[in-house]
Amino acid sequence: MGQRIQERASFDNVRYSNCWEDADVLLQALDVREGGVYLSISSAGDNTLSILSGNPSLVIALDISAAQLACLELRMAAFASLSYQEVLHFLGVGDGSGRSATYRVIRSALSRDAREFWDSHPEFIERGILHVGKFERYFRLFRRWALPIIHSRDTVLELIREKDAGARADFYRLRWDTWRWRLIFSIFFSRTVMGRLGRDPEFFAYVEGNVAERIRERAGYALTALPTHDNPYLEYILKGNFENSLPFYLRQENFEAIKRNLCRLILFKGSVDEALQANKGVLFDGFNLSDIFEYMSYEEYVSALERIAASSKMGARLVYWNMLADRKPPDLFKERLAPLGEIAGALFLKDKAFFYKALRVEQVR
Ligand SMILES: C[S@@+](CC[C@H](N)C(=O)[O-])C[C@H]1O[C@@H](n2cnc3c(N)ncnc32)[C@H](O)[C@@H]1O
Numbered sequence: 001m002g003q004r005i006q007e008r009a010s011f012d013n014v015r016y017s018n019c020w021e022d023a024d025v026l027l028q029a030l031d032v033r034e035g036g037v038y039l040s041i042s043s044a045g046d047n048t049l050s051i052l053s054g055n056p057s058l059v060i061a062l063d064i065s066a067a068q069l070a071c072l073e074l075r076m077a078a079f080a081s082l083s084y085q086e087v088l089h090f091l092g093v094g095d096g097s098g099r100s101a102t103y104r105v106i107r108s109a110l111s112r113d114a115r116e117f118w119d120s121h122p123e124f125i126e127r128g129i130l131h132v133g134k135f136e137r138y139f140r141l142f143r144r145w146a147l148p149i150i151h152s153r154d155t156v157l158e159l160i161r162e163k164d165a166g167a168r169a170d171f172y173r174l175r176w177d178t179w180r181w182r183l184i185f186s187i188f189f190s191r192t193v194m195g196r197l198g199r200d201p202e203f204f205a206y207v208e209g210n211v212a213e214r215i216r217e218r219a220g221y222a223l224t225a226l227p228t229h230d231n232p233y234l235e236y237i238l239k240g241n242f243e244n245s246l247p248f249y250l251r252q253e254n255f256e257a258i259k260r261n262l263c264r265l266i267l268f269k270g271s272v273d274e275a276l277q278a279n280k281g282v283l284f285d286g287f288n289l290s291d292i293f294e295y296m297s298y299e300e301y302v303s304a305l306e307r308i309a310a311s312s313k314m315g316a317r318l319v320y321w322n323m324l325a326d327r328k329p330p331d332l333f334k335e336r337l338a339p340l341g342e343i344a345g346a347l348f349l350k351d352k353a354f355f356y357k358a359l360r361v362e363q364v365r
Contacts (some may be wrong), residue, residue, distance in 0.1 A: 014067045017133030019046035022353040023248035029319040029361045036285035052261040053332025062268040062275040070114040077109040084255045092128015138198030139237050146188045150180045160310040163228040169224045186212040222354030233353045276311045283313045294325035309336050312364040322358040335360040
């Protein structure tokens, strides 16, 4: 394969306009310390902002995609100068218009790159930037075209009505898990369809096995073992917006702390390697690594672990997900990285963003 992911796939546009990794799980896995120093994959910015709520002294947010960093910057500008309700409206929670007028007020806070990006996409601003990623468009296709063939609107709403675990299991078995659900899910979330419409075929370069079946199994778990009425990720997929539940960074109780700590956040365009190179001498307390390792070969993953461990304080935590490819440190890291398997296992069972097959938490010793 040889080439890095940034040479194999395009990153000119917004791929993710939300972070599709459970922020509550991330924060507990990272165990964010007041005054700590963190490195965080930006993606749309949600989970990096969530880390700010723990009062770190520095967070470096990085991404190989300028468009993803523009998503974080625009969220930062919104948090800095709007009220809580205005932030929700500007980002696209609920209906409404007038977002372009708000953009004109806050755009001077953006870097030139981010300003040029958003200036050239007024339609994204007006719609609300929560809804403009390729991945969100994919879920929209699922909701508009696939879901109505599988279940009626009433059945969908019944799925996310509050129930106890027994009632959820019965509902799933008797009403939800039909042959249509299985068939259409296996087409829509297949490697081919997800690769073209949702992610990128290159993101599957290191993935083996039946993608749709694994994700359906995890969905079955999330729809029965976990409450379905307060899961923002599920609600967004099924309704196309957040209505009754919000991801961590958008909950009112976290707003002031995030706003107060925006000055602790700096952005970096480039890979983890490049960010560590550019910040030589900085030792980190934790790393939010999303699932970037499955875009890399196993050898690249191992060298990335080397460099991350070398830039860590004792006790630092590395948090990352495996979605479809297995990434687990080889034995040669035994002395340097301790897997926090119990913590990772317990958190994985609570993971509301249910597409992943494993959460890994490693501690630097
Ligand atoms: C890894 S993706 C994961 C999104 C989602 N979990 C999925 O699997 O479809 C999240 C972000 O990581 C960025 N990214 C991927 N590889 C990276 C790397 N080596 N260094 C920095 N950012 C990276 C992408 O641009 C994207 O915005």
